[in-house]
Amino acid sequence: MKYKRILLKISGEALQNREKGLNHDPDILSKVAAQFKQMLDMGAEIAVVVGGGNIFRGLAGAGAGTDRTTGDYMGMLATVINSMAIQSALENEGIQTRVMTAISMPAIAEPFIRRKAVRHLEKGRVVIFGAGTGNPYFTTDSAAALRASEIQADVLMKATKVDGIYTADPVTDPSATRFEKISYQDALSRQLKVMDAAAFSLCMENDIPIVVFDFFKENGMVEVFTGEDSGTLVTHG
Template sequence: MKYKRILLKISGEALQNREKALNHDPEIMAMLAAQFKTMLEMGAEIAVVVGGGNIFRGLAGSQSGTNRTTGDYMGMLATVINSLAIQNALENEGIDTRVMTAITMRAIAEPFIRRKAVRHLEKGRVVIFGAGTGNPYFTTDSAAALRASEINADVLMKATKVDGIYTADPVKDPNATKFETITYQDALNKQLKVMDAAAFSLCMENDIPIVVFDFFKENGMVDVLTGVESGTRVTHA
């Protein structure tokens, strides 16, 4: 393994199948669980931060009349729903998990306590962090960078629908070129939209490399773990 302790940031949209009107596609959840099982057997320690965009996105809600703060809290609750869905998929494969939330909801999850989270990871449990940072106006990308820093993750794996960071959206611009590597500062200067500026800055301050990769590539997460990277690596140099 190239990395021991990883934090996976996955969007809520990655879990859904719009054609079948499913917020949580069973095939995608099974694929996620299968790769986690492989990585755990290799000795990896895995934490997850999941978005809520497949259910509700606070910023989009504010554009349709929902108060921004209220909308962001609604989005945080959506991430908890996704966290429980991931937990269920993993436990169906015999993987021990814990969901920890930034907003206390003891009936369904543990409150986030850093020492407990680290201990769960050391015991081989997958820790799923829900409810973002617990504060409005912060994205789940920022939550991922924050949790990665708190648990001393070796890498932040950012799952996307493309195989890395490009100069422009490769879906819209056929002339877009891919970065194999890029520095945090260049990513900030170029205002690349793959993650928000706060997330890039926090990883830069704590020297946590970011690997942006294609979530739907077969064994994509395992490839990042073992250093067979087809994505883009963001570091100091």
């Protein structure tokens, strides 16, 4: 394995199937669980931060008249719903999990305590971080960078719909080219939209490499974990 302790950032939209009208596609969740099982069997320690965009997005709510702070808290609750969906899928595969939230809700999750999170990882449990940072105006990308820093992750794996970072959106610009490797500074100066500036900066300050990869590629997570497919690597350069 190329990394040991990883933090996976996955969007809420990656879990849904719009054609079937599902916010949580069982087939997608099952594939995630199967890959996690492979990586755990190889000795990985896995943490997850999931977005809530398949259910509610704070910025979109603000555009529709919801107060921004209220909308962001609603988005945080959506991430907890997604965290529980991932937890259920993993436990169906016999994987031990813990959901830890930045907002206290003891009936369904543990509060985030860094030392407990690290201990869970050391015991082979997948730790799913919900409710973002617990603060409005921060994205789940920022939450992923923060949690990766706190647990001293070896890498932040950012799951996307494409196989890395491009000079432009490859869906709309056929001439866009993919970076195999790019520095934090270049990513910031080019204003690449794969992650927000706060997340890039936090990873840069704490020397945590970011790998941007195609979430929908067959066995994509495992290949990044083992080094067979590096996606786009973001480091100091």
